[in-house]
Amino acid sequence: MTKTGTIYGINGPIVYVKGDAGFEMHEMVTVGKDSLVGEVIGLSAQSTTIQVYEETTGIKPGETVTGSGAPVSAVLAPGILSNIFDGIERPLKEIAKTGGAYIPRGVNVDSLDREKLWDTHITVKKGEQLLPGAIIAEVPETPAIVHKVMLPPDLEGYVTDVVADGKYTIDDRLLTLQLPDGTERDITMTQRWPIRVPRPTAKRFPPAMPLITGQRILDTMFPLAKGGTAAIPGGFGTGKTMTQHQIAKWSDADIIIYIGCGERGNEMTQVLEEFSELIDPKSGNPLLDRTTLIANTSNMPVAAREASLYSGLTLAEYYRDMGYHVAIMADSTSRWAEALRELSGRLEEMPAEEGFPAYLASRLSAFYERAGMMQNLNGTEGSVSIIGAVSPQGGDFSEPVTMNTKRFVRCFWGLDKNLAYSRHFPAIQWLTSYSEYLTDLAPWYTENVDRKFVDYRNRLVFLLTQESSLMEIVKLIGSDVLPDDQKLILEIAKVIRVGFLQQNAFHADDTCVPLSKQFKMMETILYLYKKSRALISMGMPMSVLKEDKIFDKVIAMKYDIPNSKPELFDEYKKMIDQFYDDVVERNA
Numbered sequence: 134m135t136k137t138g139t140i141y142g143i144n145g146p147i148v149y150v151k152g153d154a155g156f157e158m159h160e161m162v163t164v165g166k167d168s169l170v171g172e173v174i175g176l177s178a179q180s181t182t183i184q185v186y187e188e189t190t191g192i193k194p195g196e197t198v199t200g201s202g203a204p205v206s207a208v209l210a211p212g213i214l215s216n217i218f219d220g221i222e223r224p225l226k227e228i229a230k231t232g233g234a235y236i237p238r239g240v241n242v243d244s245l246d247r248e249k250l251w252d253t254h255i256t257v258k259k260g261e262q263l264l265p266g267a268i269i270a271e272v273p274e275t276p277a278i279v280h281k282v283m284l285p286p287d288l289e290g291y292v293t294d295v296v297a298d299g300k301y302t303i304d305d306r307l308l309t310l311q312l313p314d315g316t317e318r319d320i321t322m323t324q325r326w327p328i329r330v331p332r333p334t335a336k337r338f339p340p341a342m343p344l345i346t347g348q349r350i351l352d353t354m355f356p357l358a359k360g361g362t363a364a365i366p367g368g369f370g371t372g373k374t375m376t377q378h379q380i381a382k383w384s385d386a387d388i389i390i391y392i393g394c395g396e397r398g399n400e401m402t403q404v405l406e407e408f409s410e411l412i413d414p415k416s417g418n419p420l421l422d423r424t425t426l427i428a429n430t431s432n433m434p435v436a437a438r439e440a441s442l443y444s445g446l447t448l449a450e451y452y453r454d455m456g457y458h459v460a461i462m463a464d465s466t467s468r469w470a471e472a473l474r475e476l477s478g479r480l481e482e483m484p485a486e487e488g489f490p491a492y493l494a495s496r497l498s499a500f501y502e503r504a505g506m507m508q509n510l511n512g513t514e515g516s517v518s519i520i521g522a523v524s525p526q527g528g529d530f531s532e533p534v535t536m537n538t539k540r541f542v543r544c545f546w547g548l549d550k551n552l553a554y555s556r557h558f559p560a561i562q563w564l565t566s567y568s569e570y571l572t573d574l575a576p577w578y579t580e581n582v583d584r585k586f587v588d589y590r591n592r593l594v595f596l597l598t599q600e601s602s603l604m605e606i607v608k609l610i611g612s613d614v615l616p617d618d619q620k621l622i623l624e625i626a627k628v629i630r631v632g633f634l635q636q637n638a639f640h641a642d643d644t645c646v647p648l649s650k651q652f653k654m655m656e657t658i659l660y661l662y663k664k665s666r667a668l669i670s671m672g673m674p675m676s677v678l679k680e681d682k683i684f685d686k687v688i689a690m691k692y693d694i695p696n697s698k699p700e701l702f703d704e705y706k707k708m709i710d711q712f713y714d715d716v717v718e719r720n721a
C-alpha cells in the first residue's frame with residue numbers, strides 16, 4: 134500500500150504534511166502534481182516535514198505527497214564513472230538531453246543507463262556459498278577501471294543458478310541466490326544504498342600509506358594518508374579549487390569523486406571541460422575515465438546541495454568496497470554548511486554561532502568519519518580519502534565552519550592571502566599548516582623513499598621556523614646587523630621557499646614531482662647549507678658566498694632538472710663542491 138499525505142504548508146524547500154502520514158524518517162517521497170523529489174526530515178503526530186530537492190514554486194496546499202517506501206538512496210552499478218550527476222544522483226547530461234539546459238522539475242530520469250549492454254565476466258560458480266559483499270562479476274566500466282559487481286552488504290547465500298559470460302544491462306539477472314531462509318533472489322548488477330548510512334566494512338586500518346599527490350608542500354611537508362582527511366581553508370581566490378584540481382589530476386588515487394558544491398556555475402563548466410580534455414598521465418586515458426563529478430552549483434536548490442556530499446560519499450564507498458583507493462574533493466564545504474543554515478532557518482530551529490544550526494559540528498564530523506582505509510566485507514582493501522575546501526569570509530579562520538572542520542580533519546592546508554597576492558603558489562602557509570599523519574607515515578617514507586626523508590623534511594621545517602623568528606628582528610632593525618650564520622639561514626630559507634615550496638601548476642615538469650625528486654631536492658638544499666655553513670665558520674662573509682649565484686642556481690633546479698633525469702642531481706653536488714673550493718681559493 135502506497136502511503137500518501139496532504140500538503141498544508143510550504144516554506145521554500147520545506148513542505149509540511151498534515152498529521153502522521155505513516156512515512157519513515159529519511160524516506161524518499163514525491164511531492165505535488167509535478168512529482169518533485171523530496172525526503173522526510175521530521176515526524177511528529179501533528180505534522181510531517183519534508184525537504185524538497187527541487188524548486189517548489191507552483192506547489193500548492195492540498196496537493197499530495199506520496200511515499201516510496203525506501204530511504205533516499207544512490208543507485209550503484211556500472212555507469213557511474215565519467216558521469217556527471219546533481220546532488221541526488223540525477224545525470225545532468227541525460228537530463229539536459231531530455232529537457233534542455235536546465236534540469237526540469239520532477240523528471241523521472243534514471244540515475245544510470247539501463248539499456249547499455251556491459252561486457253560481463255562472471256567470477257562465481259553454481260553451488261558456491263557467497264558472503265555479503267562478495268564479488269560476483271567483473272565489468273570493464275571504462276578503459277581505466279574494472280567494475281567489480283558485488284552482492285549487496287546485507288545479502289548472502291548459495292548460488293543456485295548463474296548466467297554465462299556475455300553482455301548484460303544493469304537490470305539483467307546475473308545469478309539466483311538462495312538466501313539462508315530458503316527463499317530465492319535474483320541478483321543483478323544494481324544495488325541501492327541509503328546515502329546517509331555508511332556502507333559497512335570488516336575492519337578499519339590505521340593510516341600507513343600516503344596519498345601521493347606530486348605536490349611538494351603536501352607530500353613532503355604535510356602529507357595526507359590514504360583514507361585520511363584534509364581541509365583546505367582559504368579566502369577568495371587563494372587557490373582552493375586549483376589545489377583540489379591538482380590532487381584530482383595527479384594523486385595516486387584510483388578513483389576521484391569531485392563534488393562541486395554551491396560554487397559558481399561557470400566554474401563547474403570549466404571543471405567539466407578541463408577534466409574531459411585531461412589525460413591521466415599514468416594510464417594515458419582521459420581523466421574522466423576514473424572520475425565522477427557531482428555538480429550542485431549556486432543556482433541549484435539548497436536541499437540537493439545538502440544531499441550532494443552524502444551522494445558523493447556513497448559512490449566513493451561503493452568503489453572502495455571493490456578494493457579501490459578513492460579520493461573525494463568537496464568544493465566547498467562552506468557552501469554546504471550554508472545550505473544547512475538555510476534549511477535550518479526555514480525549519481525555525483534555534484540558531485547557534487553565526488546562524489548555523491547547533492548540529493553543524495556533528496554533521497561535519499559524520500562527513501569526515503566516512504573516510505578511512507578499510508578491509509572490506511569481501512576481503513579486499515580500499516580507502517576513501519576526503520579533501521574538503523573551506524571558504525571562510527575574508528579568509529578569517531575563526532569562523533564556525535573552519536573551526537569545526539579543524540576538529541575533525543587531521544591535515545590542515547591553510548591558504549594565505551598574502552602568499553597568493555605575492556604569487557607564491559601553492560599559497561599553503563607552512564607555519565600554520567599541519568599534518569597529524571606524519572608519524573604514521575614515517576615508516577612508509579623510510580622504506581619506500583629514503584630513510585633520511587623525514588629527517589630532511591624536519592630540517593627544512595626547522596630552517597623555516599628559524600627564518601620566521603629572525604624576520605621579527607629584521608623587521609625592527611634590518612638584516613645588515615645579523616651575524617653571517619643567521620644571514621645564511623635567511624638565504625637558505627629563501628631557497629626552500631622559492632626553490633622547493635613554490636610549485637608551478639602550469640609547468641610541464643613542475644606540476645607533478647615524484648617523491649624521489651622531492652627527496653633529492655631536499656638533499657641538495659641541505660648539502661648547500663652544510664657547505665655554506667662550513668665557509669661561514671671559516672670566516673667568509675655572506676656577501677662572498679653570494680658572488681657565485683649558487684643559491685639562485687639551486688632555486689632553479691626544479692626547472693633545470695627534468696623529472697626523468699634524476700642523475701643530474703650528482704652534477705649539482707659537484708657544482709656545490711666546486712663553489713666551496715672556489716670560495717676557499719679566492720679568499721686564501
Ligand SMILES: Nc1ncnc2c1ncn2[C@@H]1O[C@H](COP(=O)(O)OP(=O)(O)OP(=O)(O)O)[C@@H](O)[C@H]1O
Pocket residue numbers: 367368369370371372373374375376524558559560636637638639
Ligand atoms: N598551484 C598554483 N599554481 C599556479 N597558480 C595558482 C596555483 N594555485 C592558484 N593559482 C592561481 O590563483 C588563481 C585562483 O585560484 P583558485 O580559483 O583555485 O582559488 P579559489 O580559492 O578556489 O577561489 P574562489 O574563492 O573564487 O573559489 C588561479 O586562477 C591561479 O591563477
Ligand SMILES: [Mg+2]
Pocket residue numbers: 373374375396464
Ligand atoms: Mg574555487
